[in-house]
Amino acid sequence: xxxxxxxxxxxxxxxxxxxxxxxxxxxxxxxxxxxxxxxxxxxxxxxxxxxxxxxxxxxxxxxxxxxxxxxxxxxxxxxxxxxxxxxxxxxxxxxxxxxxxxxxxxxxxxxxxxxxxxxxxxxxxxxxxxxxxxxxxxxxxxxxxxxxxxxxxxxxxxxxxxxxxxxxxxxxxxxxxxxxxxxxxxxxxxxxxxxxxxxxxxxxxxxxxxxxxxxxxxxxxxxxxxxxxxxxxxxxxxxxxxxxxxxxxxxxxxxxxxxxxxxxxxxxxxxxxxxxxxxxxxxxxxxxxxxxxxxxxxxxxxxxxxxxxxxxxxxxxxxxxxxxxxx
Numbered sequence: 001x002x003x004x005x006x007x008x009x010x011x012x013x014x015x016x017x018x019x020x021x022x023x024x025x026x027x028x029x030x031x032x033x034x035x036x037x038x039x040x041x042x043x044x045x046x047x048x049x050x051x052x053x054x055x056x057x058x059x060x061x062x063x064x065x066x067x068x069x070x071x072x073x074x075x076x077x078x079x080x081x082x083x084x085x086x087x088x089x090x091x092x093x094x095x096x097x098x099x100x101x102x103x104x105x106x107x108x109x110x111x112x113x114x115x116x117x118x119x120x121x122x123x124x125x126x127x128x129x130x131x132x133x134x135x136x137x138x139x140x141x142x143x144x145x146x147x148x149x150x151x152x153x154x155x156x157x158x159x160x161x162x163x164x165x166x167x168x169x170x171x172x173x174x175x176x177x178x179x180x181x182x183x184x185x186x187x188x189x190x191x192x193x194x195x196x197x198x199x200x201x202x203x204x205x206x207x208x209x210x211x212x213x214x215x216x217x218x219x220x221x222x223x224x225x226x227x228x229x230x231x232x233x234x235x236x237x238x239x240x241x242x243x244x245x246x247x248x249x250x251x252x253x254x255x256x257x258x259x260x261x262x263x264x265x266x267x268x269x270x271x272x273x274x275x276x277x278x279x280x281x282x283x284x285x286x287x288x289x290x291x292x293x294x295x296x297x298x299x300x301x302x303x304x305x306x307x308x309x310x311x312x313x314x315x316x317x318x319x320x321x322x323x324x325x326x327x
Contacts, residue, residue, distance in 0.1 A: 011119045011244050028057055029186065031144035032069040033156055033174040034112040037167040038139055041198020041207065042069040043116065046171035046190040048221055050184045055192025055213035063200035063207035065115050066092060072110035072128045072145050075103060086115045093121040107222070110134065112141035137161070143173060149180030155181040168195050168228060175221050175254055189219035191227070209235075233263035237272065252276070254287070267296040271303075278323065279313055293324045 008027040021325070030049030036042070045059035045067050061080030070078035078099055078115035085095035092113040100106045100123050107125040112134060116119040122134035122141040132145035135153045142156040161176035163170045171193060179188070195210040212227045214220040240255035256273040263269055274289035294301045304323050307313040 027185075028054060028071055028074045029146035030054055030058065030071045031141045031142070031147065031152060031156070031175075031178045032058060032112060033070060033140060033160060033171055034067045034069045034114050034122075035140035035167060035169075035171060036067070036114045036116065036118045036120070037198070038118055040167065041116070042167045042195055043114065043198075044167050044171050044193065044195035045069050046175050046191075046193040047071070048175050048179065048183070048188065050186035050189045052190055053213070054190040055194075055215070059194045060191050061194045061196050061208075062087065062204065063196035063198070065200075066095075066113065066115040067194075069112045069141075069143065070109070071143065072125065072132070073105075073108035074201045075105070075109055077101075078109070078111050082111075082113055082296070086113075091115055091117070092119045096123055110143050111147050112143045112268045114140060136139075144178065144184055147178075148185040152178045152183065167192065171195070172221070172225060172228065175224075179210065179221055188218065188220050188227045189216050190216055191224045193224060230263050230266075233259045233261075233266075233269060236262065237269050240273065241276060241278075244280060247280070249277075249280070249282060249285075267293045267300065271297070273301050275307060275312055278319065283322070287322070287326050290323050294326065 028049055028051045030047055032045060032047035034045050041064065043061050045061055047054055047058045047069060057074050057076055058069050058071050058255045060083055062083045068079045068082040070076060081099060081232055082095050084288040085098065086092065092115040096111060096113045103109060106125040109125045111127050112122040118139040120136050120139055120141045122136050122143050124134050124143065125133055129146040131147040131150040132210045133153050134141055134143035135157050137157060141162060144152045156174040161171040162168050164175035192213045193210055195207055201209050210231055212224060214223050217223045236255045236259040240252040243252035243255060259269050270289050271293045274286040274293065277286035301324055305320055308315050
């Protein structure tokens, strides 16, 4: 019976691959969540698939405009065109309706869409590979196809709605719940998450709080969670640097400490913390940090004098010796 089931599944996949060729689209079957956070205005998409580089195709997000996940037999244009329509004032529902009506092969598409007002909608074509379905909630949609279990979307909804924290945490919780429920029947390969600020500047790269992709990995969701932690570390480190520039040392140290807590395995982060402190004559605060860093990464000791020509440390021979000789 098991062999028969596998044979039927393979036949179904081959038939749908042939459909993909006919429709000139890319067969990316997957599960995803698209969401708007009404408290912060943040927008985001998170996705996992057994397909290489899912992040290059599925997630589309623009701060202050909306978010789109386009999947199944992907027509990538749903992403940029959906954002363009929402940017012109169309709601997620109206934008998605227009795009589906204009797509002669909509029977193999699956799309989730949310706008910056929290309106959400989704579409699952009749020919998407089972188990396939979506759920639209308040300010979010979850959508999945080629799932091991029909309960995947429900599990994603429960995780998203019950998880506390930032939008990025809630999105990741939804992906984890999908995987625990069986996830993609083929397994795991790639993942992506994009989250934008609720206070858009109009400059896309500045508006992205998280823009992370796992192209090919045996445990893409676990690796994504690790990268989110690392990303948060660098966000705090960057905030610390800004406080150094404005002379707010206590705030800078607080941010640097948070950076080290998020990413303790990397000695380079505290190294730059110490450099920043030394550059503003906070040498006594910097020296113990240098000592700990050099104990973990001795080569960084030799980097210190090279920072003088770059203007990152003053041309002070006594200071440089004090730093390099610290034990």
